[in-house]
Amino acid sequence: MNKLVLTGFVLAAVVLAGCQSMSESECKVADWGRVGLSDGTRGESEKLLADYTEDCGKTGVVPNAQAYRKGWDEGIKHFCTAANGWREGQAGHSGKDQVCVGQTGYEGFSRALNAGLQVYRTQQRMNSNTQETNRLQKQLEASKSDDEKRQIRDRMGLIDKDQFRLRSLLGQQQLLAPQP
Structure with a gap:
């Protein structure tokens, strides 16, 4: 219980500290x-x-x-460069696009950001598939019915096909990375 209360105080302090953009001495x-x-x-x-x-x-x-x-x-x-757009997109930071609107490098930044976001989304889908495969594997190990095991294997096979497709897609998407 004490650990939970302490964690709550720490989280509250972090949230409150986040509200202050600059300390008195920094100002x-x-x-x-x-x-x-x-x-x-x-x-x-x-x-x-x-x-x-x-x-x-x-x-x-x-x-x-x-x-x-x-x-x-x-x-x-x-x-606002293509390289930063790519980096921000791969990190899933879509909101940074707005700060570059009207800036000289906006077009390159925006294109690279969108390409990076596609990579991010593909990687998220692959991670989700991996988690589902792990969940199904545990379900398969616990299953007693042959029919249920077959259904689980069929679902795992579909996920495996999707992973293959996503790996191929990811490779194509990564070819769009801006060259330094």
Whole structure:
């Protein structure tokens, strides 16, 4: 019970810490151009400035919005590339597409993101098939009826065919990876 309560407190602290974008000491020493550059380079929305303004305002610090935006504009150029689109897509991060709308590299980023998302979805389907095969294997081992065993093997055979198809598809999808 104590372990459960402690876990609850830790989770609550993490959630609450996530609400604060910047600490008081960070607000006081922030180089707003570098903060913007860092956020842009990571593909964060420039709307994060509003969070900084709120958090830092509580400590009497007003972020330099002009320096932040200048840094963010430079950083987002480095983020909105085909290589980053591919990486974000493979990780299943479809929401990053919006930060690149209107940016110079948007077309390449968007195409690579969508190609990476296809790979991600194929891998998720393959993982799901593997889990189902493992579940069916346990069911097969516990089965007493020959008819039930046959049905389970038939389902496992269909999954195996799907896995073969998905492996082939994955290989084709990975050929769409942007070349450095």
